Amino acid sequence: MVNEEELLDGAARVLAGDHSASMVQIAAGIGTSRATLSRRYATREALLKAVAVRAIEVVDGCLAPLDLAQNADADAFDTALEELVVALMPAAHLYGFTSRDATVLADPAFRAGVDRQDQRALAFLVLGQRLGRLRADLPPYWIWYSLWGLLDAAAEGVRDGHLAPRQIGHLVLTSFLSGTRPLARPPAGAPAP
Amino acid sequence: MVNEEELLDGAARVLAGDHSASMVQIAAGIGTSRATLSRRYATREALLKAVAVRAIEVVDGCLAPLDLAQNADADAFDTALEELVVALMPAAHLYGFTSRDATVLADPAFRAGVDRQDQRALAFLVLGQRLGRLRADLPPYWIWYSLWGLLDAAAEGVRDGHLAPRQIGHLVLTSFLSGTRPLARPPAGAPAP
DNA sequence: CTCGGGTGAGACAATCTTGTATCGTTCGAG
DNA sequence: CTCGAACGATACAAGATTGTCTCACCCGAG
Numbered sequence A, B: 001m002v003n004e005e006e007l008l009d010g011a012a013r014v015l016a017g018d019h020s021a022s023m024v025q026i027a028a029g030i031g032t033s034r035a036t037l038s039r040r041y042a043t044r045e046a047l048l049k050a051v052a053v054r055a056i057e058v059v060d061g062c063l064a065p066l067d068l069a070q071n072a073d074a075d076a077f078d079t080a081l082e083e084l085v086v087a088l089m090p091a092a093h094l095y096g097f098t099s100r101d102a103t104v105l106a107d108p109a110f111r112a113g114v115d116r117q118d119q120r121a122l123a124f125l126v127l128g129q130r131l132g133r134l135r136a137d138l139p140p141y142w143i144w145y146s147l148w149g150l151l152d153a154a155a156e157g158v159r160d161g162h163l164a165p166r167q168i169g170h171l172v173l174t175s176f177l178s179g180t181r182p183l184a185r186p187p188a189g190a191p192a193p
Numbered sequence C: 001c002t003c004g005g006g007t008g009a010g011a012c013a014a015t016c017t018t019g020t021a022t023c024g025t026t027c028g029a030g
Numbered sequence D: 001c002t003c004g005a006a007c008g009a010t011a012c013a014a015g016a017t018t019g020t021c022t023c024a025c026c027c028g029a030g
Helices: A004-017 A023-030 A034-040 A044-063 A074-098 A108-130 A140-159 A168-178 B004-017 B023-030 B034-040 B044-063 B074-098 B108-130 B140-159 B168-178
Strands: none
Touching: A004 A023, A004 A044, A004 A074, A023 A034, A023 A044, A044 A074, A044 A108, A074 A108, A074 A140, A074 A168, A108 A140, A140 A168, A140 B140, A140 B168, A168 B140, B004 B023, B004 B044, B004 B074, B004 B140, B023 B034, B023 B044, B044 B074, B044 B108, B074 B108, B074 B140, B074 B168, B108 B140, B140 B168
């Protein structure tokens, strides 16, 4: 028997590679049979929603440590942010599929869950802005979305074989925080220091 | 009669919202009938590949101005980079779907086109690294992927209604270049300047 | 050993999607 | 006006997918 988490993760993995994979393809990708899949989840739609629920749960688990009251100083915020990014990394492929499927998107419960998570994350990011650790001139929503964009890009880079799984944690974090512009930039036209 | 570009853009828009949309749904989303759609593209697969070809073409159009020999100085590079990002913005939703669909991904011609574009972009980014305008400690592939991740995140933010279309150009550019960390950052624990 | 739960394989009808064809209509060029 | 190209609507068969069912098998608990 396959563990439920493994099953859902496997389904998410297959679906991430092909959003319209059939039940047969999903079952084959997991290494089980369509009969078992149908016994566990009455409907393909039910399976997709179960994957969505798991995505919500996993991200909730990442967001839980963000106890705002205790992160009132800049150093603690930095640590929490770094841990958040690293924790979110494996959730990227789960969300990458979930947040793009029409079946899932149409589910009010899923939308509510995402909204709740967004608010939670936004509060954390706004705290970072107040602490001076995140740029205050950027909309918190954009900060949150851009982080997911980088996570997604990293997952895609790994899937395409252009990036090594070991390096993407550092890459996402450094790009998210510092961007791709070199830190020391002499004024244009000035002689080299 | 619907212009072919409009038709493909409309199809891409519908497919971006639902990767497994049927021909009926795509036709309805564009505002035409399934009969017309079938007349223009013999197969659903043919339609998807046409969308992919258009995505390639549009991005090629964005990459064309990157005449490397003429961008040998830092200022010209900066200008070209900014123009590239802005030009790529409307292509994000085209690619967002295309690069994730199994039907399209299986097409060798599409993969070859993407590879060619990647090499072209990578050469431009490496030039930026040599000119000192992009961080040399980041893999060029990651710089390229992260830019697409930000473009995709911006498109999603607009689609979700959390970002205004007018602001995403600036947001993507500033996040891409400078990240979300405030520029002036005193060493941790040091007294404020 | 015996038994029962979980499994894989396969059959089956119902439904959806696709590709093709036909009809009448619209609209613009000549 | 006339005509032809393109259109929307509709019907149809072929194929794929889904949900349900049955059957035989494995394997661990008792």
